Amino acid sequence: MGIKLLIVEDETKIASLMESYLQAEGYDVLTAMDGKTALQLYAQHKPDIVILDWMLPQLNGLDTCRQLRQSGSPGIIMVTAKSEEADKIVGLEMGADDYLTKPFSLRELSARIRSLLRRMNHTGNDEADTxxxxxxxxxxxxxxxxxxxxxxxxxxxxxxxxxxxxxxxxxxxxxxxxxxxxxxxxxxxxxxxxxxxxxxxxxxxxxxxxxxxxxxxxxxxxxxxxxxxxxx
Missing domain, CATH: 1.10.10.10 (Winged helix-like DNA-binding domain superfamily/Winged helix DNA-binding domain)
Structure with a gap:
C-alpha cells in the first residue's frame, strides 16, 4: 500500500490493538507514546497520517498537533475521550482533519483513515494535472x-x-x-x-x-x- 501511519497513544493496550489491526490492513505503522517522540518520528519518517490522542504526557495532543502543522502537512485524526462540541472545534482549529471520540471501533478508525486518504488525494475531476x-x-x-x-x-x-x-x-x-x-x-x-x-x-x-x-x-x-x- 505504501501508506505510512503514526499512532500517538500513551495507553499501551490501545496503541497495540490499533497497531496490529492497521498493520493487518496493509499500512506501515509507527507508534509513539508521547508528543515529543511523535514529533521526532514525524521528522524522521514523514508519515502520511497521524492518529493523535488528545491526552499525552510531556506534550499534549493539541500542542503536538500545532507543531505537526508547522512542520508539514500530514493528515491528522484526533482521538480523545472529550466529546463536547467545543472540544471538537478546538481540535479542528488546531489543525486536525478529523475527530474520533473514545470508545470507538477499529473498523471505524479504518474507515476514517480511508476517508481522509481520499480527501488528501481526491481531485474531484479528470484534470488532475491542471x-x-x-x-x-x-x-x-x-x-x-x-x-x-x-x-x-x-x-x-x-x-x-x-x-x-x-x-x-x-x-x-x-x-x-x-x-x-x-x-x-x-x-x-x-x-x-x-x-x-x-x-x-x-x-x-x-x-x-x-x-x-x-x-x-x-x-x-x-x-x-x-x-x-x-x-x-
Missing part, C-alpha cells in the same frame, strides 16, 4: 501544493479542498453546507460552524503578507466565495 492561477495565487492540484507570491503555503488536506473548490469558480457563492459536504464527505459529520474555523485558519495562512485579504470573501448569512476580481 494548475489554477488566480492573481498571485497558484494551486497545483496534481501535487497538492499552493503558492502565493511565489511562497508555498502549507495547507491541511481540508484547507486545500476548500480553497481549490472556491478558487475553481471565482464569484460563485458556496453555502457552508456545500463546503462541508465537499471537504468532509459523508463519513465525517460535523457542524457547519466547523467550516468557519477552517476558513479562518486558511485566511490567516494566506494573509501573512497582507496581500490576500480579499481572496476568500464572506457572504453574510450564507457562506463564502472566491473574489471574482482575482480571476485570470
Amino acid at each position: 494548475v489554477l492561477r488566480r492573481g498571485d495565487l497558484t494551486i497545483d492540484e496534481s501535487s497538492l501544493q499552493v503558492f502565493i507570491g511565489g511562497q508555498e503555503l502549507h495547507l491541511t488536506p481540508t484547507e486545500f479542498k476548500l480553497l481549490h473548490l472556491l478558487a475553481s469558480k471565482p464569484g460563485r457563492v458556496y453555502s457552508r453546507m456545500q463546503l462541508l459536504r465537499h471537504a468532509f464527505e459523508e463519513e465525517f459529520i460535523v457542524d457547519e460552524r466547523t467550516v468557519d474555523s477552517h476558513i479562518s485558519k486558511l485566511r490567516k495562512k494566506m494573509e501573512k503578507d497582507g496581500r490576500a485579504a480579499d481572496y476568500i470573501q464572506t457572504v453574510y448569512g450564507f457562506g463564502y466565495r472566491f473574489g471574482a476580481e482575482h480571476e485570470n
Whole structure:
C-alpha cells in the first residue's frame, strides 16, 4: 500500500490493538507514546497520517498537533475521550482533519483513515494535472501544493479542498453546507460552524503578507466565495 501511519497513544493496550489491526490492513505503522517522540518520528519518517490522542504526557495532543502543522502537512485524526462540541472545534482549529471520540471501533478508525486518504488525494475531476492561477495565487492540484507570491503555503488536506473548490469558480457563492459536504464527505459529520474555523485558519495562512485579504470573501448569512476580481 505504501501508506505510512503514526499512532500517538500513551495507553499501551490501545496503541497495540490499533497497531496490529492497521498493520493487518496493509499500512506501515509507527507508534509513539508521547508528543515529543511523535514529533521526532514525524521528522524522521514523514508519515502520511497521524492518529493523535488528545491526552499525552510531556506534550499534549493539541500542542503536538500545532507543531505537526508547522512542520508539514500530514493528515491528522484526533482521538480523545472529550466529546463536547467545543472540544471538537478546538481540535479542528488546531489543525486536525478529523475527530474520533473514545470508545470507538477499529473498523471505524479504518474507515476514517480511508476517508481522509481520499480527501488528501481526491481531485474531484479528470484534470488532475491542471494548475489554477488566480492573481498571485497558484494551486497545483496534481501535487497538492499552493503558492502565493511565489511562497508555498502549507495547507491541511481540508484547507486545500476548500480553497481549490472556491478558487475553481471565482464569484460563485458556496453555502457552508456545500463546503462541508465537499471537504468532509459523508463519513465525517460535523457542524457547519466547523467550516468557519477552517476558513479562518486558511485566511490567516494566506494573509501573512497582507496581500490576500480579499481572496476568500464572506457572504453574510450564507457562506463564502472566491473574489471574482482575482480571476485570470
